[in-house]
Amino acid sequence: METEELIRKYKAITLEDDKTSRVAIGEIMKGKGKQLVAGSLLGRVLHPRGVSREGLKSALQQVWRTVEGFRVESLGSKTFLFKFASEADKRKVLSGGPWHFERALIVLKEPSGIGEITKQAFTHSAFWVQLHNLPVGCMEQETVRMLGEAIGSVEEIDTDEEGECIGKYTRVRISIDITQPLKKIIYVEQEGEEDIPIPVVYERLPDFCFCCGLIGHPYNECDKYEGQARDKLAYGVWMLAVQLYGRSKVNRSSEKGQNATGTSTNQSAKAGHKEQRGNSPAKRQQGSQWNRANVKRT
Numbered sequence: 001m002e003t004e005e006l007i008r009k010y011k012a013i014t015l016e017d018d019k020t021s022r023v024a025i026g027e028i029m030k031g032k033g034k035q036l037v038a039g040s041l042l043g044r045v046l047h048p049r050g051v052s053r054e055g056l057k058s059a060l061q062q063v064w065r066t067v068e069g070f071r072v073e074s075l076g077s078k079t080f081l082f083k084f085a086s087e088a089d090k091r092k093v094l095s096g097g098p099w100h101f102e103r104a105l106i107v108l109k110e111p112s113g114i115g116e117i118t119k120q121a122f123t124h125s126a127f128w129v130q131l132h133n134l135p136v137g138c139m140e141q142e143t144v145r146m147l148g149e150a151i152g153s154v155e156e157i158d159t160d161e162e163g164e165c166i167g168k169y170t171r172v173r174i175s176i177d178i179t180q181p182l183k184k185i186i187y188v189e190q191e192g193e194e195d196i197p198i199p200v201v202y203e204r205l206p207d208f209c210f211c212c213g214l215i216g217h218p219y220n221e222c223d224k225y226e227g228q229a230r231d232k233l234a235y236g237v238w239m240l241a242v243q244l245y246g247r248s249k250v251n252r253s254s255e256k257g258q259n260a261t262g263t264s265t266n267q268s269a270k271a272g273h274k275e276q277r278g279n280s281p282a283k284r285q286q287g288s289q290w291n292r293a294n295v296k297r298t
Helices: 003-011 032-038 053-064 087-095 141-149 266-276
Strands: 040-045 070-076 079-084 099-101 104-109 124-132 153-157 169-177 185-188 196-203 240-244 247-250
Touching: 032 040, 040 087, 053 070, 053 087, 053 099, 079 087, 104 124, 124 141, 141 153, 141 169
Parallel strands: 196 240
Antiparallel strands: 040 079, 040 104, 070 079, 099 104, 124 169, 124 196, 153 169, 185 196, 240 247
């Protein structure tokens, strides 16, 4: 029985000694309990089937490569606790995502409060996002941040040595609400002229639905799928940036790369981006199917 169901059943029972069953743990949380929370991450694997603790740990040991090791324990509902021996290892893992397991996203977060499992929200995950077709006048941090905020919460902007964002595309690390469809495009609004489309391409994007745009299931298992050909769906492989030998490039022909486990680092992606600056951009447009977010530059 899952934790949520067990709690629901117990709450439905009224006992005479209910008030005497409460335990104050304030002092404990000031010591070892607080240390346990601080040294851990919680993760939920958005996999359509069950997830083996042993299989998950084996896969993550190969890609996380922590200095002092880590412990993995299942908490039920495809949720796991990752306990780290050092704060440095924990920070490295948390900032190095997104991480995948069998092409499914692992949503990682630091425990909130005292770590009550049923109250943890696994709703956001950070991705490196590429913004293509930027006008030259928008290749600076303030405007890039405005554009990124139309997608989610901006955590970092990839800049060159002079603090600028000049290139065939700009990379932004954004915390995205994964309970909502992925944004495919945003627009730069111009007075008296046609809006400028900015296609959004995601690095290390796991399995997602080409039908509804949600992460966590393939299109042929979507409730909204009605048998359309894949190239007629609202989303597609053109939203993926594939990491190859430390370089990042737009995937325009296949789904290769969706099976990534996060082996490419953010540092190698940045290096690849800088090597590619100056190449001609690839533009893919999907007309009225795109999500629209108007951004005014001030």
